[in-house]
Amino acid sequence: xxxxxxxxxxxxxxxxxxxxxxxxxxxxxxxxxxxxxxxxxxxxxxxxxxxxxxxxxxxxxxxxxxxxxxxxxxxxxxxxxxxxxxxxxxxxxxxxxxxxxxxxxxxxxxxxxxxxxxxxxxxxxxxxxxxxxxxxxxxxxxxxxxxxxxxxxxxxxxxxxxxxxxxxxxxxxxxxxxxxxxxxxx
Amino acid sequence: xxxxxxxxxxxxxxxxxxxxxxxxxxxxxxxxxxxxxxxxxxxxxxxxxxxxxxxxxxxxxxxxxxxxxxxxxxxxxxxxxxxxxxxxxxxxxxxxxxxxxxxxxxxxxxxxxxxxxxxxxxxxxxxxxxxxxxxxxxxxxxxxxxxxxxxxxxxxxxxxxxxxxxxxxxxxxxxxxxxxxxxxxxxxxxxxx
Numbered sequence: 001x002x003x004x005x006x007x008x009x010x011x012x013x014x015x016x017x018x019x020x021x022x023x024x025x026x027x028x029x030x031x032x033x034x035x036x037x038x039x040x041x042x043x044x045x046x047x048x049x050x051x052x053x054x055x056x057x058x059x060x061x062x063x064x065x066x067x068x069x070x071x072x073x074x075x076x077x078x079x080x081x082x083x084x085x086x087x088x089x090x091x092x093x094x095x096x097x098x099x100x101x102x103x104x105x106x107x108x109x110x111x112x113x114x115x116x117x118x119x120x121x122x123x124x125x126x127x128x129x130x131x132x133x134x135x136x137x138x139x140x141x142x143x144x145x146x147x148x149x150x151x152x153x154x155x156x157x158x159x160x161x162x163x164x165x166x167x168x169x170x171x172x173x174x175x176x177x178x179x180x181x182x183x184x185x186x
Numbered sequence: 187x188x189x190x191x192x193x194x195x196x197x198x199x200x201x202x203x204x205x206x207x208x209x210x211x212x213x214x215x216x217x218x219x220x221x222x223x224x225x226x227x228x229x230x231x232x233x234x235x236x237x238x239x240x241x242x243x244x245x246x247x248x249x250x251x252x253x254x255x256x257x258x259x260x261x262x263x264x265x266x267x268x269x270x271x272x273x274x275x276x277x278x279x280x281x282x283x284x285x286x287x288x289x290x291x292x293x294x295x296x297x298x299x300x301x302x303x304x305x306x307x308x309x310x311x312x313x314x315x316x317x318x319x320x321x322x323x324x325x326x327x328x329x330x331x332x333x334x335x336x337x338x339x340x341x342x343x344x345x346x347x348x349x350x351x352x353x354x355x356x357x358x359x360x361x362x363x364x365x366x367x368x369x370x371x372x373x374x375x376x377x378x379x
Contacts (some may be wrong), residue, residue, distance in 0.1 A: 024252075025249065025253065027208065027215070028201050028204030028207075029204065031207055031215050032200070032203075032204045032207070043213060044212070044213055045213070046212065046229075047218065047222065048213065048214070048215065048217070048218020048219065048222065112362075115303075115306070115362060116355065119310070119354065119359065
């Protein structure tokens with residue numbers, strides 16, 4: 001179309017812009033793909049190599065062998081994505097229609113409340129259930145932080161000292177007896 | 187598939203790990219290439235210094251946001267009627283004039299929404315900094331949200347963490363109100379309802 005004609009210089013500018021944009025967007029993806037092809041030994045190697053003859057697709061076949069439930073995990077992802085999308089659409093489309101086409105009280109205020117949902121990040125939303133429920137029952141992998149309490153540690157060490165002296169003495173004595181036993185039997 | 191759509195297909199956490207790998211001083215692409223082209227002498231650990239770690243997090247945040255915002259803008263721009271451009275072109279309007287007087291006003295509601303959401307998302311951006319530096323080095327990249335998480339989840343001070351979260355919401359609420367006030371004026375200027 002006549003309206004869309006560009007000069008050569010403009011075209012060069014556009015393509016340079018596109019190239020920079022594409023590089024920026026795809027760089028982590030390309031690096032991830034390159035990493036997936038390289039053997040473990042090459043990952044921690046200097047100087048940096050973009051390509052090597054030992055690169056292979058072995059990791060892609062290995063993951064099917066090492067993770068027996070991989071198919072299940074993929075299916076779970078697909079199932080969650082599909083269900084969430086479908087349910088979201090069921091709620092969102094009528095809501096969007098209502099806000100776009102209907103007039104009702106507190107329309108602006110309730111629309112603003114949608115925005116407030118975004119003001120809480122997921123990390124912060126973890127706080128209320130953790131605060132109220134016994135956290136260690138809910139999330140077993142979380143362990144209480146190790147607090148530095150030098151007085152308590154010193155007290156424990158002091159309390160353990162006599163026991164360890166006696167234990168070492170007994171252990172040493174028993175070991176000595178055990179070694180001497182065959183001699184006495186002879 | 188346009189590249190920014192491919193970018194959106196990438197989970198944020200995995201994308202961050204990809205960037206983490208790129209920033210790695212010993213084995214990473216950026217440091218490796220910079221050394222190969224003689225820009226730097228030895229390995230450069232981007233995430234080990236306060237300033238570079240901060241800028242690295244910003245670049246990655248831009249990367250995360252670009253894909254989403256581009257998609258919204260693409261949809262908005264595709265929705266602008268071609269007739270408007272043709273009519274303006276027939277009237278002798280140049281490319282820049284058409285962009286200023288047709289494209290921008292037509293997509294202004296999307297610009298408003300996306301700018302506000304992007305600001306809120308970035309303010310609350312957690313994964314990137316947490317994966318990169320966990321707020322380090324020496325608090326150089328600790329944002330309000332990282333501090334909230336560390337306090338509430340890391341140190342089990344739920345009350346203090348929740349207080350920080352409320353402060354974040356208040357801050358963002360005030361920011362949103364001010365932003366919407368300014369944008370009402372901008373919208374009036376462009377004649378957008």
